[in-house]
Amino acid sequence: MISRQYWRLDARPEGHDYDAALSLVEEPVEAPADGHVLVEAQYLSMDPGVRVWMTAREDGYSPPIPLGTPMQGQFIGRVVQSAHPDFAEGDLVRGFGHWATHSTVDPALAGLAKLDEDVADVRDHFGVLGLNGWTALCGLTHVLELKEGETVLVSAAAGATGSVVCQIARNMGCTVIGIAGSDEKCAWLTEDLGINSAINYKTQDVAAELEKIEGGIDVYFENVGGDLLDAALPNMALYGRIGICGLITGYTSESGNPGPAHFDQILMKRLTVKGIFLPDFMAEGRDYYPPLREMYDQGNLVGEFDETQGIENVLNAFTRLMTGKNTGKVIVALGQD
Amino acid sequence: MISRQYWRLDARPEGHDYDAALSLVEEPVEAPADGHVLVEAQYLSMDPGVRVWMTAREDGYSPPIPLGTPMQGQFIGRVVQSAHPDFAEGDLVRGFGHWATHSTVDPALAGLAKLDEDVADVRDHFGVLGLNGWTALCGLTHVLELKEGETVLVSAAAGATGSVVCQIARNMGCTVIGIAGSDEKCAWLTEDLGINSAINYKTQDVAAELEKIEGGIDVYFENVGGDLLDAALPNMALYGRIGICGLITGYTSESGNPGPAHFDQILMKRLTVKGIFLPDFMAEGRDYYPPLREMYDQGNLVGEFDETQGIENVLNAFTRLMTGKNTGKVIVALGQD
Known part of the structure; x- marks a missing residue:
């Protein structure tokens, strides 16, 4: 009998006090019901949006x-037991499940997808090749209709989605300005990712910096809100x-x-806001x-990770994300391969 | 020698204290320079947007x-002297000029347009057939891409633009809900204009009323902002x-x-906000x-006026507009014809 560990939401957290709101629980895992798949996770993705689901809103x-x-x-992770014809034991897959060592999922509801293992780093299936990459590309092209040569501002620019937005816009020949929360992140953006400039919102007057942009900002990709949105408008x-x-x-x-x-x-x-x-x-x-x-295979789209080890450290990883300690994608490695 | 009276902006007004900020001045009018036209106004249009121009923003x-x-x-008004080949003395025209009995304008800058006098009421060239009508039609169709059968919410629904929005959306077979500031305005909207329902924001809980809309609001035509926008979102x-x-x-x-x-x-x-x-x-x-x-000739688009007489009463008319006393278009009649 397999057992799993998972993080249970016991209370609505206050601020970033996740220790008081979640607890790590162990339970036995039953064989998947017909049409379901049991996956043993290698990596968990930490995403800011789930913070909203923790509230009662x-x-x-x-x-x-x-x-x-x-x-x-x-x-x-890898499929360990399958009762679904499209998935077999050993498949490398990505999907929506639990903050857990194992998740039993309905592939349709979980968006379960078999992954191409022939990539430089399978972790990139979370980030630059996964939902962050899709969000960046879809947001820039489909929603915002970005055109070559436009001026693009990106907040949380060193984050998982923001850093992909920066690179795609750069690849499209746009002038790209990133906003981030430390000089190290800003240096990574301009030196490693090669965007035009970066603003440290903790030490610089963002509005004053944005005022200097000749012709104004054509497209603002907003991940943050609050004061940064007010500086951009x-x-x-x-x-x-x-x-x-x-x-x-x-x-x-x-x-x-x-x-x-x-x-x-x-x-x-x-303006158009969407x-x-x-x-x-x-x-x-x-x-x-x-x-x-x-872009990835050509070296024009690179992933960066903020990786924490072990299911017991998930809340540390999530706190790093929510308090902006990370550069790139925050993940938790569970030590399987 | 013709003389004119005009309202001069002497100070940035506080709130709606326009008496302290503007004064009525008389001055001689010179013959129009080459390419210019002198118009004697019959009616002045009162528009909320000009309140922003009164500030230092x-x-x-x-x-x-x-x-x-x-x-x-x-x-x-009517052209009384023309030094422009496209306009002749006696032409009925509309344009941007001054809060004044006479305005001398460059037709291109003033958007000066000769008006069709063969309408039921020439005042409608300000409202349902003029900028309010254009704004409503362009806003609903071009900007918001309204489709038949959608649910449309309109704030300041009994105002000059709002009331045209209501009628066009009604003509397009939409479900139309108006927000206005008195039971009389609400009755005018539902009984005279025939929209589906109206909410008196001064006596009703707007958010609670909007929650009842089955399927939600597809299109919100916003003229007001503040609490109403927060109720709609x-x-x-x-x-x-x-x-x-x-x-x-x-x-x-x-x-x-x-x-x-x-x-x-x-x-x-x-959402898309534009x-x-x-x-x-x-x-x-x-x-x-x-x-x-x-629509106008078929009786499916009617104008309503809140008319004040005399150049000396312009500030009363503007105050009526800005404090929501009006139903329909606020104008000042200057007694010429």
Whole structure:
């Protein structure tokens, strides 16, 4: 009999005090029911959006996770038992399951996908080749209709999605400005990723820096919200576009973000503001993979990881993510291979 | 020698204390220079947007009106002297000039247009057949891509633009809900204009009323901002569209509106929020007139006026507009014909 460890949501967390709200539980795992698949996770993905599901808010894009049930998230792992014709023992897969050593899933509901192992690093199937990459490409091209030569601003630019946005926009011949929270992240963005400039929001006056952008910001890829959004709004170009991919500053709140004081610039500059939510485009996901893979194989799209070891350290990894300690994708390695 | 009276902006007004900020001045009028036209106004249009130009804000869609110069706005009147080949004495025209008995204008800069006198009421060239009508039609069709059968919410629904929005959406077979500030306005909307329902925001809980809308709001035509926007956001349908045509609640502020607390619903519901600003579409203006005129001639588009008499009462008329006393278009009649 296999047993698994999983993180159970016991209470709605306050701020970033996750220790008080979740506990690591062990339980036996039953054989998968007909049509289901049991996966042993190699890696867990830490994603900011799940913080909203931890709250009791009914107006998020997913309903609250019920208390007393496993915390949800993405895994990469190997099928250990399959009762579904499309998956076999040993398949390397990615899907939505639990913050757990093992997840039993319905492949359709979990978005379970077999992964190409012929990549430089299978962890990239989470990041630059996975949902972060898809979100960046879909957001920039489909939602924001980015064109060559435009000026693009990216917040949380050193984060998992932001760093892909920076690289794709750079590859498209755009002027790319990133906002990040440390000089090290800024140096990584300009020196390693080769974007045009980076602003450290903790030490620099973001609005004053954005005012210097000649012609204004054509496209703002927003992962943060709050003060950064307010700094960007008055510095948008006429008819600029803002994609709201994340509003991490508000995710710990039970009532949402305060709105931007410069909201009226949407009217004054005739901006278009749109939500970016990848699951809306999952059907197109297969179309996003080839161009990302091409950039990746050519060395024009690189993944960076903030990796923590062990199921027992998941909350540390999630806290690193939510408090901006990471450069690149935050994952937890579970030591299987 | 002709003389004219005009309203001069002497100071940036506080709130709605226009008496302290503007004064009525008389001055001689010189013959128009080459290429210019002198118009004697019959009617002046009162528009909320000009309130922004009265402030010192540099981030509005027009620069501040310099202190000591005439207040600007739309007129309908007759050409009394022309030094431009396209206009002759006696032509009935509409354009941008001053809050004045006479305006001397460059036709290109003033958007001066000869008017069809063969309409039921020439005043409608300001409203349902003029900029309000164009704004409503362009906003609903071009910016918001309204489709037959959708659910449309309109704020300031009994106002000059809102009431045209209501009628066009009704004509398109949409379910139309209006928000207005008195039971009389609500009755006018449902009984005279025949929209589906109206909410009195001064006596009803707007958010609670909007929650009852089955399937949510597909399109919100926003003229007001503030609390009404916050009531609408959580009640939008998935992928709903919000057109920001006006944010009148913030126009007296020197620093803009507070943003909506439910801003994050743009992400959670994947909304599209866009500014609507007619001057962007002036080149298409001639295309907007025929469909509006057709509805008008068929009795499916009616104008309502809140008319004040006399140049000396302009500030009363503007105050009526800015404090929501009006039903329909606020104009000042100057007694010429």
